[in-house]
Structures are given as C-alpha cells and as structure tokens.
Amino acid sequence: MSTPATTxxxxxxxxxxxxxxxxxxxLVALDGVDLEIPAGRFVSVIGPSGCGKSTLLRLVASLERADSGTVEIRGTSPEEACAQKLVGFVPQTPALLPWLDVLQNVTLPQRVNRGAGRRRLRHAPDGRTAPDLPRLLREVGLGEAMHRLPAQLSGGMQQRVAIVRALGLQPEVLLMDEPFSALDEFTRESLQExxxxxxxxxxxxxxxxTHSVTEAVRLSDTVxxxxxxxxxxxxxxxxxxxxxxxAAQLKTADFHHFEDLIxxxxxxxWRDRPTAHAA
Ligand SMILES: Nc1ncnc2c1ncn2[C@@H]1O[C@H](COP(=O)(O)OP(=O)(O)O)[C@@H](O)[C@H]1O
Ligand SMILES: [Mg+2]
Known part of the structure; x- marks a missing residue:
C-alpha cells in the first residue's frame, strides 16, 4: 500500500x-462549477432560491448526475462513495421512520450495514470506532426522548435526530440541505451550536x-x-x-464584517445577472 497523499x-x-x-x-441549473473542499472543512453554500444549491448537493450525493464536468468524493465517483457509506445526507425535512423510536431511528443505518464489509476508501482515517449514538443523543438534549416516536417530537428535536442518524455511519462527507430553515430562530441558533x-x-x-447569511458565517470555514x-x-x-x-461572537464587528461582505x-x-436587462 502506498502512503496516502493528504492533499x-x-x-x-x-x-x-x-x-x-x-x-x-x-434550464441550466448549474454551469461551470469548480469547487474543491479540503477534508474536515465546514463549507456553506448560500444563494437565492433557484440558484442551484440543492442541485449542487444532489450531484455530490449521487442523487443527480452532471451532464458534463466531474464530481468526485475522495477521488472517486459519488456513486462509489455512497455505496461505501462515506456520505451522510440530512434533507430539509427529517424523514424519520414513524414507527421506530428515536434510538431505533438513529441506530438503523448501523444495524442495516452491520457485516456489510464496509471498506474505507484510500486516505480514509481507518480504525475509528462507531460513534456512541445514545451519548450523542444525550449531548443534543434528547436523552429523555430516546424511546419516543417521531410524532411525539418537535420539529427541532426531529431534525436533531436526523443529524445524529446521519453521523451514525461516520460519514466522511456530511451533506445538509437547509436543515434548519423550517425552525424558529431560537431553536435554530441552539441547533447551530x-x-x-x-x-x-x-x-x-x-x-x-443555507439561505441565512448569519448562519453561514457562524458555522463555516468557507462560504x-x-x-x-x-x-x-x-x-x-x-x-x-x-x-x-x-452567541457572543455573533455581535462582534468582525462577524458583521463577514455578514456585510456576503x-x-x-x-x-443579483444585480449583474444575465437576465437583468432582458424584456
Ligand atoms: N428535477 C427538476 N426538474 C426540472 N427543474 C428542476 C429540477 N430540480 C430543480 N430544478 C430547477 O433548477 C433550478 C435550481 O434548483 P435548485 O437546485 O432546487 O435551487 P435552490 O436549491 O438553490 O433553490 C431551479 O430553477 C429549479 O426550478
Ligand atoms: Mg434548495
């Protein structure tokens, strides 16, 4: 085995x-998209409705295929990366199984994939143990709710369950499509944290x-x-x-500088869009 390149x-x-x-x-949903995201970074994608954010995420999630150009995860195709369970996806609405309780929902991917002989791709940090999901649930305030059904949870609680579930297979890449946009502001800020x-x-x-500038600045290494x-x-x-x-960081001048820039x-x-002068 050769020594993996870390770049x-x-x-x-x-x-x-x-x-x-x-x-x-x-309709050209995406054109000429070049993007490189180094491992371990938190990258937000922001833009007005209809600019192709979900399409971009769906290309990476192998839910769509690009008509031209390349899309790679760890140097391989999104299909292969998804088959290797390297990709976690959290949609806008949490899509939990209604007949399973919280703990059963989050442990389902681990149980389904047990013994599936999951092979990590090259350069993957091997040897990690699966996350302790009950502990993660407690950390996001769902310790008391582990044996409740999704219908008995608020929207914010359901979204926390969906996030913990997506982390259950230790994805190398976690894709999230406006996961907090349906939530009120307080819940949203607490879930960001x-x-x-x-x-x-x-x-x-x-x-x-996301389409929230504040959320993008707070969470991200790169927007x-x-x-x-x-x-x-x-x-x-x-x-x-x-x-x-x-929360204190959100009020600083440096934070506002990035919000203003974005x-x-x-x-x-929006002003320079090609259709701005049409008809
Ligand atoms: N399956 C589809 N078929 C046809 N048009 C689509 C489809 N999905 C998205 N679009 C169009 O592609 C553009 C980008 O959509 P989308 O990626 O959902 O944008 P965003 O997530 O930024 O709001 C929009 O104009 C949308 O109407
Ligand atoms: Mg979208």
Missing part, C-alpha cells in the same frame, strides 16, 4: 454542468446549504456564494473567525 480534497467539482429538460425549455459541537467531535467534511441563471459560483469566502463561535456579493450577483 486530496474531500469533494471536488470541475466544470460541473447540469441542465434540466431539453430544447427551448431547458450543537452541530458545531458534534462536528468538533466527529471529524467530517460538511457541505451545508460559497452562488447566483442564478445559470446557477454558478460567484465567490468563495474564507471565514477567518476564531472558534468556538458562541450580503454585498449576493446583491451584486
């Missing part, structure tokens, strides 16, 4: 293009879609700014703020 990105897209439909009605704590504990690369028509990346901004980023980029992308 291989966790996620790499090069010239990725995705078109929905054909002929005059065809819990997500950061979990990410600190379970080293994984995160790609997090990818997208614009629509065609869906594309217009900026990649590193958030050079210290961690941990508790808002400016979003606004100029």
């Amino acid at each position: 291989e990105p966790a996620i790499r897209l090069a010239g990725a293009r995705k078109v929905y439909g054909t002929g005059p009605g065809a 819990q997500l950061l704590d979990l990410w600190d504990e379970i080293t994984t690369t995160v790609m997090f879609v 990818v700014v997208m614009a629509p028509k065609p869906g594309r990346i217009v900026d990649v901004i590193d958030i050079d703020l210290p961690r941990p980023r508790g 808002r400016d980029r979003l606004q100029s992308a």
Whole structure:
C-alpha cells in the first residue's frame, strides 16, 4: 500500500454542468462549477432560491448526475462513495421512520450495514470506532426522548435526530440541505451550536446549504456564494473567525464584517445577472 497523499480534497467539482429538460425549455441549473473542499472543512453554500444549491448537493450525493464536468468524493465517483457509506445526507425535512423510536431511528443505518464489509476508501482515517449514538443523543438534549416516536417530537428535536442518524455511519462527507430553515430562530441558533459541537467531535467534511447569511458565517470555514441563471459560483469566502463561535461572537464587528461582505456579493450577483436587462 502506498502512503496516502493528504492533499486530496474531500469533494471536488470541475466544470460541473447540469441542465434540466431539453430544447427551448431547458434550464441550466448549474454551469461551470469548480469547487474543491479540503477534508474536515465546514463549507456553506448560500444563494437565492433557484440558484442551484440543492442541485449542487444532489450531484455530490449521487442523487443527480452532471451532464458534463466531474464530481468526485475522495477521488472517486459519488456513486462509489455512497455505496461505501462515506456520505451522510440530512434533507430539509427529517424523514424519520414513524414507527421506530428515536434510538431505533438513529441506530438503523448501523444495524442495516452491520457485516456489510464496509471498506474505507484510500486516505480514509481507518480504525475509528462507531460513534456512541445514545451519548450523542444525550449531548443534543434528547436523552429523555430516546424511546419516543417521531410524532411525539418537535420539529427541532426531529431534525436533531436526523443529524445524529446521519453521523451514525461516520460519514466522511456530511451533506445538509437547509436543515434548519423550517425552525424558529431560537431553536435554530441552539441547533447551530450543537452541530458545531458534534462536528468538533466527529471529524467530517460538511457541505451545508443555507439561505441565512448569519448562519453561514457562524458555522463555516468557507462560504460559497452562488447566483442564478445559470446557477454558478460567484465567490468563495474564507471565514477567518476564531472558534468556538458562541452567541457572543455573533455581535462582534468582525462577524458583521463577514455578514456585510456576503450580503454585498449576493446583491451584486443579483444585480449583474444575465437576465437583468432582458424584456
Ligand atoms: N428535477 C427538476 N426538474 C426540472 N427543474 C428542476 C429540477 N430540480 C430543480 N430544478 C430547477 O433548477 C433550478 C435550481 O434548483 P435548485 O437546485 O432546487 O435551487 P435552490 O436549491 O438553490 O433553490 C431551479 O430553477 C429549479 O426550478
Ligand atoms: Mg434548495
């Protein structure tokens, strides 16, 4: 076995293009998307509705295929990476199995995959033990709720269950599509904090879609700014703020600087969009 190169990105897209439909009605959901995400980073993707954020995530999750360009996870195809259970996905609505209690829901992927002979891809940090899911549930405040059914939980609790479940197979890449957007602001801020704590504990690369500027700045090492028509990346901004980023951090001048920067980029992308002068 050769010594693994440590520079291989966790996620790499090069010239990725995705078109929905054909002929005059065809819609270019993504065009010329180049992005490299190093292992272990927390990257948010932000942009107005319809700019292709979900499509981008779905390409990485192997739920869609690019029409041209390449998409790779750890140097392999998304299909192969997903088959190897290297990818966790948290959708906008938590999709828990209603007849299983909280603990059964989060341990299901581990139970289904037990003995499946999961093989880690090259460069993967081997030898890690599976996370202690009951402990993670307690850490996100669900210790008392372990034996409740999803219908007996609030939206915020359900989303916490979905996040712990996605972490159960120790994904190398965790993809989250606006997981907190349906939640009220207090719940949302508390879940951001819990997500950061979990990410600190379970080293994984995160790609997090949001349309909240504050959320993007708080969570991320890097924010990818997208614009629509065609869906594309217009900026990649590193958030050079210290961690941990508790509630007090949100009020600092440095934090506001990054919020303003991202808002400016979003606004100029919107102003300069190709269709702005049409009809
Ligand atoms: N399955 C699909 N078929 C046709 N058009 C789609 C499909 N999925 C998304 N689109 C279109 O592609 C564009 C990008 O969508 P999406 O990736 O969902 O954007 P976002 O997540 O940023 O709101 C939108 O114009 C949307 O209407
Ligand atoms: Mg979306």
